[in-house]
Amino acid sequence: MPIQRVRSKWAKTDVLLADPVLRQYVPVTLHYQRTSVENLLEHFGMIYVKPVYGTFGSGVIRLEKIPGADNPYRFQSGEKKYAFSSFDEMFRVLSRVKKPKPYLVQQGIHLLKHDGRRFDLRVMVQHNPRSQWESTGMIGRVAHPRKIVTNYHAGGTPLPVAVLLKNYLSKEDLKLYESRLLKFGVVIANTLSKKFPRLKEIGIDVAIDQQLKPWVLEVNTSPDPFIFKKLPSRSVFRRIYAYAISYGKFRVRKRKA
Template identity: 70%
Template structure:
């Protein structure tokens, strides 16, 4: 049986929203349209617009509203920044800059920072050889200093979770936070599997806000396991890879005699 892949961010978000426990960890996410962007900026002051189908942070744009600025509307795409006096001006430019494909608008989360740079976390969750969901790895992703996304392929820096959290939490608090995130990872996989029963692995992008609340930004059903080779503890990658071999994502290479 082949491993199921789900490209649509909307379909995965809907599956999570159907779970009462997970719903509180999912940012407000709506179809991209003019009225939605305007309403969400008034409500949250920062939102992200992102392609419904997309990877590596490609096409993601951060849009902000600051009532105290002379140009209150601004957005950033890649390293390019734009500022505008009116919403109409901003939205016209936004339509020019975004890719010509369906988009979502998502509530912006104020991420924790390390050395002045935003970071989020990637949690790897897999079916183990006994057929149970298990959180097998956790890694931090530190954003490029001039970009809004944390993805490694967009210039983000992989870092260990303890390193990123040590300035925000005590050792005991950090361990409790990591245990909570591991549990959230399993709950997320179980919720998605109800809608997509043939999935075997997921990578969850988690934002930690200033109150240390975790938010599920995105779920990837074709996560990059090799990112975890960047961790000092190589046993994490070895476990992830061995599980992936067990459920058929990778084949074991036979050594030549």
């Protein structure tokens, strides 16, 4: 049986929202339309609009409302920034800038920063050789200085989690926090696999807010394992790659005699 991939962000978000425990860790997410953009922006002050189908942060746009500013309505797409005096004007331009495909609107989470740059975390969860879910790695992703997304393929910088959180947690608290996130990953994988039973791996994008609460921004069902090569220790990548071979994502190359 082929490994299952779920491309729709909506399909995965719906499963998490249906779980009474996990739903508190999922940002408010609505279908893209004028009223949802306006209402969420008014309520949260900062939101994201994202393609329902897409990878590497492509097409993601960050919107803000800054009360008291001459042009309070603003958004950024890629490296380009826009500012407007009214919501109507902003929404007209936004509708032209976004890609012509289905979008969703999501509550913005104010990410922690490292050297002035926003970061989030990627938690890798895989079927181990015993066909049990196991969190096999975790890495931080620091956004490019001029961009809003943290993805490595969009210019983000991978760094160890301990480096990114050392200014926010003591060594002891950091170990407990990392353990909590790894367990969190297994819970999410078990929940998703009830709906999508042929999943073998997921990559969870976790935002951490100013109160150190984790938020599930997105779940990728075909995560790139090679970002973990950027960690100082190669042991994490070797385990991830070995597990991926065990469930058939990669083929073992046989050496010629």
